[in-house]
Amino acid sequence: MDDVVERVLITKAELDRQVEELGSRISRDYEGEELVIIGVLKGGFIFLADLARKISIPVDLDFISVSSYGDSSKSSGVVKIIKDVDINISGKHVLIVEDIIDTGLTLNHLVELLKTRGPLSVEICAALDKPSRRKAEVQVKYKGIEIPDEFVIGYGLDYAGKYRNIPEVCILKKEIYQK
Template sequence: MREDIQEVLFTEEQIKDKTKEIGKRISEDYKGKDLILIGILKGSVMFMADLMKEIKIPCSMDFMSVSSYGNSTESTGRVKILKDLDFSIEGKDILIVEDIVDSGITLSYLKDYLYSRKPNSLEIATLLNKPERRQTSIKPKYMGFNVPDAFLVGYGLDYAEKYRNLPYIGVLKEKIYK
């Protein structure tokens, strides 16, 4: 797999350090609150698992599967919920956990959808932020790294369901996905 990577953007150690930093901030900000982390499948799984280990206050978790990409590398602009939450979020403090915020289309839809369920608060935590591709006003409260407009894989991010298991985040060679 390494031969398919043009360059490593963030090492396993850099990701670990940033996740620890974000977890500390979340622990401070949500102390005494009823925090539920909602991971967006599948990409957020690795970040969410590591982030939860760094949150030092009680919290719950659930997952949603939401897509605006289908099998493409570009967002279709149409959002589809493939798996919804398993329990009520009314009156809870919700933190959506994402691997990467790109166009913001999916998250914008998801925020509106979840707000209709009357949470106490709703914020976003993401490991990666790609602001130059943003098509909405979405702004994550907790953010790891700003990234360039490149095709990224590793640490949960995939191309055709592959590369998620890389322990680092890298730029996929263009010849792989073109």
């Protein structure tokens, strides 16, 4: 996939190290509690698959699929639920697992939505963080790797639906999305 990749930004080894650390922290923090982990589709599926196997306590797993209204390359913050969670989260701790926080608008909306369903708590775990582009204030308890303002693909992240299966986080060549 050299034709679309500018360079590797985060190697698989760095991702594995980060995931291991986050998994240990989550296991410690929620020991003895009822935890529901909600993966945000589609981008969060690879990170969640890795993270779930580094969590050593029993957890309920579910998925939610959301899409931003309007231009797909820009987040409007108004999210449409394409697939909702099946689990009742009332009285349980919820951890949302997302691929990347960019503007923060999607997660902000999602947290507010899930809070209306009576959970004990709602926290966020994100594999990647692009803080320079933040538009909405979001509290991210479990933050992965901070990245610069570049459009990245791989490790679950797509460009036009493709490249989610690249094992590393890579910078997409500018000429691909600027043409």
